[in-house]
Amino acid sequence: MSLNSIFQYFVPKDKKIFFPLFEQATANVVAMATVLVEAVNSNDEVTREELYKNIDKLENKGDEYTHQIYLELGKNFITPFDREDIHALATAIDDVADYIQGAANRMSLYRIDDLNEHIRKLSDLILQASIDLEKAVRELKDLRNVRNIADSCIRINSVENQADYVFDRAVADLFLYEKDAIRLIKYKEILAALETATDMCEDAANVMESILVKNA
Known part of the structure; x- marks a missing residue:
């Protein structure tokens, strides 16, 4: 048996399982950010509460994607890029979802009715960063598209x-x-959670930039 045959024996039949999982996780974050923007622009309390509940459900779905990535990381001997980067990227994406949910939960629990322009603007920025995050992740399966990934990461940083x-x-x-x-205190906590969600998008972008450097 040749050395190449032995190597192929250890390669998982679907070593690219990580890519669809990352894509599903980031698409879920975009869905959460979209619902958040809808919630902070709604003047109806009942509608907002339903939207907050929807964010909770989406965050639970995101947890499932993250858990599945961790499971695949433990099962697969060969990975498309560094194991540490896979773990870091999954964690950063999950953190974006956590902070979106955290902000929404605080708005609900604190009974905040006056969702001011700063809250709406930060929510819009989270959605922008999430969309670029999803775009960049979709390009990861073909690292020849370095420019597209780098451009998305630059926009996230901005x-x-x-x-x-x-x-x-x-x-x-x-x-x-x-x-x-x-x-x-209530408003400051909400604002901090929203701003931190964009920090987590930047963390994910930094991981992807690291992947680009290592695979150049």
Whole structure:
């Protein structure tokens, strides 16, 4: 038996199982971000609560994708790129979903009715970053498309910088104009969760940039 035959024996029949799982996970994040934008732009309390519940369901689905990636990582001897990068990318995508859900849960639990322009803007930025995240992940199965992946990662980094500015401006406005200390704390926690979701998108982008460098 040749060395190549021996190597092929250890290669999983579907070593690219990771790609559809990553694509499903990022598509799920886009769905969550889309529902979040819809929720923060709704003036109907009942509708918002239904949308928040939908985000919870989608986050649970995202957990299943992440768990499946971890299982496949343990089962497969050969992986399409570094195991550490697969784990880091899955974790970052899952973190985006967690922070979207965390922000939505706080809006619901804190009974926030006045969803101001800063909350809406941060939600829009999360959706933008999530869409670019999904685009980049879809290109990973063919690392010849380096430019497309890099462009998406650059846009994600730009969105995260915008989110930093919106967050800082929002917190500054809170300290300037909000006289109710409890409301101030509520809003700050929501804003922080939203901004952190864009940080997690940037973390995922950084992992993909690392993958590009290692496979150049």
